[in-house]
Every structure is written in C-alpha cells, then in structure tokens.
Amino acid sequence: MKIDVLLGLQWGDEGKGKVVDVLTPRYDVVARFQGGPNAGHTLEFEGQKYVLRSIPSGIFQGNKVNIIGNGVVLAPDLFMDEAKDLERSGHNLHDRLLISKKAHLIMPTHRLLDAANEAAKGKNKVGTTGKGIGPTYTDKISRNGLRVGDILDHFEEKYAAHKARHEEMLRALNYTDYDITEVEARWMEGIDYLRQFQLVDSEHVVNRLLREGKSVLCEGAQGTMLDVDFGSYPFVTSSNTICAGACTGLGVGPNKIGEVYGIIKAYCTRVGAGPFPTELFDETGKKIRDLGHEYGAVTGRERRCGWIDLVALRYAIMVSGVTKLIMMKSDVLDDFPVIRACTAYRLADGSVTRDFPYDISEGLVTPVYTDIPGWQTDLTKLTSEAQFPKAFSDYIAFLERELETPITIVSVGPDRAQTIER
Ligand code: GDP
Numbered sequence: 001m002k003i004d005v006l007l008g009l010q011w012g013d014e015g016k017g018k019v020v021d022v023l024t025p026r027y028d029v030v031a032r033f034q035g036g037p038n039a040g041h042t043l044e045f046e047g048q049k050y051v052l053r054s055i056p057s058g059i060f061q062g063n064k065v066n067i068i069g070n071g072v073v074l075a076p077d078l079f080m081d082e083a084k085d086l087e088r089s090g091h092n093l094h095d096r097l098l099i100s101k102k103a104h105l106i107m108p109t110h111r112l113l114d115a116a117n118e119a120a121k122g123k124n125k126v127g128t129t130g131k132g133i134g135p136t137y138t139d140k141i142s143r144n145g146l147r148v149g150d151i152l153d154h155f156e157e158k159y160a161a162h163k164a165r166h167e168e169m170l171r172a173l174n175y176t177d178y179d180i181t182e183v184e185a186r187w188m189e190g191i192d193y194l195r196q197f198q199l200v201d202s203e204h205v206v207n208r209l210l211r212e213g214k215s216v217l218c219e220g221a222q223g224t225m226l227d228v229d230f231g232s233y234p235f236v237t238s239s240n241t242i243c244a245g246a247c248t249g250l251g252v253g254p255n256k257i258g259e260v261y262g263i264i265k266a267y268c269t270r271v272g273a274g275p276f277p278t279e280l281f282d283e284t285g286k287k288i289r290d291l292g293h294e295y296g297a298v299t300g301r302e303r304r305c306g307w308i309d310l311v312a313l314r315y316a317i318m319v320s321g322v323t324k325l326i327m328m329k330s331d332v333l334d335d336f337p338v339i340r341a342c343t344a345y346r347l348a349d350g351s352v353t354r355d356f357p358y359d360i361s362e363g364l365v366t367p368v369y370t371d372i373p374g375w376q377t378d379l380t381k382l383t384s385e386a387q388f389p390k391a392f393s394d395y396i397a398f399l400e401r402e403l404e405t406p407i408t409i410v411s412v413g414p415d416r417a418q419t420i421e422r
C-alpha cells in the first residue's frame, strides 16, 4: 500500500482540514507530519464547526487511526485544550490517537522566545502565530530539544535545564518582563494529560500498517510558500511543508508515496508579513476577504487576499511532485464579473518569466494577468460537475492547462457535503 500526501500549495489556509475530513473514509490512517498549533484546520458538518490545531482532521470519520508524527511540534497545554474540547463534543480520542515519542515539545519559554525574536526583528518581523514554532524547531536542529518521549523518564530535571537555558537567551534579548507561573502550571497539567495517550515509535507503526495493506493519508499544515527551504524566506514557517516533509516527518521512504494532492484556493491569501505579488489592496481584495471570511483560524488576524498566482503554483507542484489538484472556495468568486490569474511575472529588468524566481520581494516582480470571465452563478448548491456553469468549467480547464495537472475535486462551500468530485 502507498501513502497519499495532502499539501497546501499557497500560503496556508487553503482548506486542507475540510478535504482531509472528506477523504478520510477512503483511508485507514490519517497522520500529521509537520507544523504544530500554528495550524488551524477548520471542518464543518452536520451544522457543527471544529478547528483543529495539532490533532489530525481524520478524527471525526469513524474509527480511523490518527497519528501525530515525529515531525510535529506539540504544545501539551494547547493539545489538552483541543483534545478535551473534542471529548466534550462526544469524540473520544484515547483509543484512536497515537503520538510519536520523537515529536518535539513546545515549552512556555519557546513561546516567549518567539515573541522576543519577533520584537528584536522590529519592522522585519515575520508575523508569526506566536506559538513558539521557530524556537522549538531551532532547538530540535541545534540538538537541544525536548521530546515527547522525554516525559517518560526524569522529566522535571530535563525541563528545568531547558528552561534555564531559555531564560538565559531571553535575558540576552532583553526580554525579562514576563510571568509564566500560571502558564507553566497548565503546561505541566498538559504533560500529565499527554501521558494518558499512546506514545509510540510512529515510524514503526506507520510502516507496519503499510505492510499490513492499510492505506495512509498524510495531512500537511501551512503551505509550500511557507516552506523553510522553498517558501518566501525568511517570511516562512520553520518546517518543510512540501511532500518530502512527509518522509522525514513520519519515517517513510519516498518509494512509499502514492498520490500527492495539492490543495489550492480559487484565489490566494496570506497571513503575516512577507511578499505576496498578487495581493489586492483595493475593494476587490476586501470583497474576497468578506465573502471568503478570510480571518485567521488561530490568531483571528485579517488574511491578505489576492488573485491566484500560477507562477507560484507551478513551482509548488514541481517541488512536491503534485499529481492531483483540489480547488477550494470556488463559491467565493461567484459574484465576480471578471477573475484574474497571474500567469507570469515581469522582472525588474523588464523580462517576463513563468519560472518562480529566487526573490519575489516587492518591486522585483510584477504579476502578468490573464482575465477570465466570471460565472456569476451560485455554486454552493451544486452537487455534480454536470451542473457547472460553462464559465466555471472554462476556468477549471484554463487552470488545468496552465498547471498541467488535473483538478479532481472542487469545493463549493465550507460544509463536508459541498464537495464535488470530477
Ligand atoms: P486549512 O488551514 O488549510 O485547513 O484551512 P482553514 O481552515 O484555515 O481555512 C479555510 C476556511 O475556508 C475555513 O473556514 C473553511 O471552513 C472554509 N472553507 C473550506 N472550503 C470552503 C469552500 O469551498 N467554500 C467556502 N466558502 N469556504 C470554505
């Protein structure tokens, strides 16, 4: 059996959570492989709305195995809140959620360091989610991290040593005006709560399940443009959000990868700082934000909105070997007489390129647009491709030609049911 991987191809919030929930019935296992509570994955069904941060979006569909892999960074207090919310709404997790002992722990002081680093960057700040993601991955790579498996043995000593090191770093950054007593107490409560779960060597579990013929879906967080290697560096997150991240974040060989689903919005959004060539600062951008309810699921921040960027998408498809595209939020464009798509960039020297350049900072690239007639039809009630207005089918065909990849699923609303397979 192969592992299928589902990834965001833009700057995150493409609708990954919804699609994972929709696809889960076809799989035995759903696994997260990178990121942490910086993610906010929204699912809607039966009139209920859920936002997941660290728990895989396969948790709602039947008795599937859900795995938090080694590539994830986990905040025990936030995980406890999230899990208890699910339990309260009648979703028991304990028998279905496995957590890798190799996943790294986000400490309260990591969140302080996140804030201190941002403050030190001043006007160049990344606009992080403030969840301690960068400092936790930094500790992992510099071989200073604390892992889930560490809570099983002499944990207090290890914690104190890591905390002391962080306090020293905070002093060096002149960031000393804080009191984490309460947060720390809840965090420790989260550690005790975590001990009630099955803490496993998830690489063995995943590979054994594959050998047994089970199917696995990997759920990406963030998006390709936030990938630490290939995104709009340094305005990125601190993990590999591309397909290769599933191999390192779960311990599976690349030859085990099957389909690679790329999730795109019919337009584009970004939260936080950094370049965004197709960003709209006018009424059109505001209209997309209002109609698409484009506000961050984690921080509530306004999402920046713009037209779809096919240069960036071709690049995202290339670096992950995307085999199928899934287009979300098509309905948000229902009302637009004309829809624009960026097909190339004009560079500072006047030349035009379809290849994603090294630097997309403001002033270095100007989008070259193709205008496409809008469908001006309500898509939200449609249930099959046969009902698509011609202009919508033409938009899909245009994107498939430009991206040389089939769009196999189209989403026309936030609900699980508003999903159309082609
Ligand atoms: P994720 O981080 O990729 O899982 O995406 P988010 O959950 O952060 O953001 C996607 C938002 O769009 C959520 O509020 C979803 O409920 C919503 N959504 C998903 N698909 C559709 C769609 O097809 N149409 C509309 N209108 N909303 C959608």
Ligand code: IMO
Pocket (backbone or CB within 6 Å): 008, 011, 012, 013, 014, 035, 038, 039, 040, 041, 126, 127, 128, 129, 130, 131, 132, 133, 134, 220, 221, 222, 223, 226, 235, 236, 237, 238, 270, 271, 272, 273
């Ligand atoms: P999902 O999984 C959108 C952005 C932050 C910031 C940058 C770095 O819901 O798509 P970090 O806290 O990771 O150090 O912040 O990345 N960011 C996201 N933007 N969706 C996300 O996740 C994001 N996770 C991080 O806004 O610009």
Ligand code: MG
Pocket (backbone or CB within 6 Å): 012, 013, 014, 039, 040, 041, 042, 297
């Ligand atoms: Mg999100």
